[in-house]
Amino acid sequence: MSGLRNTWPPGPGRVHWDAAGVHVWRIGLDVPPDRLTELRSLLSAEEEARALRCRLPVERDRYVVGRAAVRDILSRCTGVRPRRLLLTRGARGRPRLAGPTTQRLDFNLSHSGADALLAVARGGQVGIDIEVVDPGVDHRAMATRFFGAAEAAAVRALPDTEGRQAFFTGWTRREAYAKANDTRIPVELDETGTWRVWDLTVGSGVRAALVAPALLTDVHCWTWEGTGGPGRAAIPHSRSRRNWE
Numbered sequence: 661m662s663g664l665r666n667t668w669p670p671g672p673g674r675v676h677w678d679a680a681g682v683h684v685w686r687i688g689l690d691v692p693p694d695r696l697t698e699l700r701s702l703l704s705a706e707e708e709a710r711a712l713r714c715r716l717p718v719e720r721d722r723y724v725v726g727r728a729a730v731r732d733i734l735s736r737c738t739g740v741r742p743r744r745l746l747l748t749r750g751a752r753g754r755p756r757l758a759g760p761t762t763q764r765l766d767f768n769l770s771h772s773g774a775d776a777l778l779a780v781a782r783g784g785q786v787g788i789d790i791e792v793v794d795p796g797v798d799h800r801a802m803a804t805r806f807f808g809a810a811e812a813a814a815v816r817a818l819p820d821t822e823g824r825q826a827f828f829t830g831w832t833r834r835e836a837y838a839k840a841n842d843t844r845i846p847v848e849l850d851e852t853g854t855w856r857v858w859d860l861t862v863g864s865g866v867r868a869a870l871v872a873p874a875l876l877t878d879v880h881c882w883t884w885e886g887t888g889g890p891g892r893a894a895i896p897h898s899r900s901r902r903n904w905e
Contacts, residue, residue, distance in 0.1 A: 666861050671882030675737045677782050680877045683737070684788065684860065684870060687729045687776040687884045689722040695886065696721055699728035702742040726776050729884050730755075730769055737780055738763055752842050768839050770868075777860070777868055778884075784873035787840030789832040793865050799827035806834070808848045825867070832869040833857055840871040 668686045675683055691699070700708065707727045714720035731742035738745070738761050746759040757765055767780045770789045779788040800823065803815035807830055815826050838845045840855065849857065853874055860868040860881070870879065 666879070666881045668881050668883040670885050671733070671736070673736060674739070675780075677737075678878065679783075680875065681880055682779060682781045682786060682870065682872050682876050682878070683880045683882065685729070685733050685778045685780070685882045685884045686862065687726065687771075687778060688774065689725045689771060689776055690774045691721075691725055691886075696724060699886070700724050702728040702731045704743065704747070722771070722774070726769065726771055729776070729886075730767070730778060732886070733778055733780065733884060734765070734767065737765055750842070754839075754842055770835070770839075772866070775862065775866065777862070777870075779870055779872070781872055781876055784876055785840055785842070786873075786876075787836040787838065787871045788869070789835035789839065790860075790862060790866060790868040791828050791832050791835075793824060793828045793867060795824065797824065797827070799824040803827050803830070806831070806845060806847065828867040829859060829869070832867045833859070833871070836869040836871040840873075 671685060700711075703711070703724065711720050711723050711727075714723055728742070731745055731747075734740075734745055734757065735742040738757075740761045745757065745761065747755055748758040749755055755767070755769070756762075757767070764782050765780060766782075766785045767778060768786050768788050769776060769778045771777075772790045773792045775790060777788050777790045779786045800816045803812040807815065811830060815823050815830070817823075818826055833849060834845050837849055837855065837857065849855075856872055856874050856876065858870045858879060860870055862868045
């Protein structure tokens with residue numbers, strides 16, 4: 661596992677792929693009302709119907725922004741117009757591109773509060789997770805329940821603030837790993853070197869992690885601004901998963 665002090669420059673209008681790259685986009689879900697109308701126009705009829713089923717206005721608006729961002733970013737990756745992209749779900753409910761325009765792309769979205777992260781890769785399945793550190797969570801009990809014995813003991817031994825941060829760091833890694841593998845939350849993470857795990861720097865009070873196949877070694881982080889622009893920042897190669905602590 662590797663911890664990264666990544667930056668988030670504005671994303672490019674068109675993504676250029678390299679064989680070992682994973683692209684991660686940071687998405688702000690709270691936008692002015694006038695932008696919501698524009699973004700809603702990118703959604704499919706099914707997505708619009710689902711937005712209407714959201715109970716709270718803030719949930720509805722954030723859903724609209726998140727789905728519009730996914731379509732806009734995948735459009736930059738494929739060259740296909742956002743509304744023309746065909747998005748389906750796999751057997752376990754995982755969203756995926758379908759039809760002749762997939763270009764072997766895989767993507768994964770996670771959101772917490774007003775922030776979302778979207779990971780996109782070619783030639784391998786990826787998982788990403790973002791979590792706002794919740795002071796109301798009993799992090800010691802959660803670590804005991806979901807972590808291996810040694811890691812849980814380490815979390816319990818820390819003072820409250822540090823222990824809670826350590827729990828959410830471990831939790832986002834597991835969530836991202838489960839999403840990349842399309843499986844349940846693991847007690848322990850893969851130690852064989854099959855996968856790479858990165859901790860992403862998002863902001864104070866937030867934890868995030870990315871998991872990708874070991875062959876994908878470079879992470880490029882962007883900020884989605886709705887219309888795109890120049891800018892690219894590459895993150896150096898991660899260490900292998902067995903160095904994760």
